[in-house]
Amino acid sequence: MTSKEQLLDLVEHLDEAQAAEVLDLLAARFPERTAERELPGFVGMGHSGHGDLGRRAKEIVRKELGGRAA
Structure with a gap:
């Protein structure tokens, strides 16, 4: 085990303090x-500054494609 691997193993077992x-x-x-x-x-x-684009995806696609969105 490399020194770096040993260090990572030790770090994994530390509590928050x-x-x-x-x-x-x-x-x-x-x-x-x-x-x-x-x-x-x-x-x-x-x-974009226009809120949640994920929620508005269909609305955006409809607007950009002239009303053709699933």
Whole structure:
């Protein structure tokens, strides 16, 4: 078993308090990895601002195809 596999196995068995403690230790050791990152440009590009598109799918298709929606 590799070191990384051993580490992942240990992490899987931590309770929430232990996980928080280990996270604090790792965050202090690797501050460049825990710095807040800017989100990629594609995040949110599917937001139309017109509510739930899934619920409106038939209405949208009818409008776009001139009334022919199942």
